[in-house]
Amino acid sequence: MSTPHDVLVTLPFSELESALYEHRVTYDVDAVIGLQLSYSYSAPARLGDRLEPFKEAARKALLDLDPAGTWEYTVATEVLIARRPAG
Template structure:
């Protein structure tokens, strides 16, 4: 799951490899280190809220 979070950060235009350049590896390392300090197991829960509105014509 940590790799998914780090990968997501790299997919943003403001923190992608193009912007980070040679600092990309250090950035990913810092992201992983920070995540492990928050959750030592490295597993994070993603909550997804879905809502559907349906309608029909009379």
């Protein structure tokens, strides 16, 4: 499988520069549940009268998984700059 780097080096924009930026994100229980409710398949409108039982079950499952109620992950963003070689 080719990467953007593999493709760009074959084009006129073959001079590549990249930078990777990472930062840690921490979610608490309410943020994890809120994130889940932002997806179309589990949106409050789709859950209807099952919304509150869903939130209660999710809260219980999350706290059973991690009683501290916090989850962290690293977000990585790569910036790729492609230029035409000079000359």
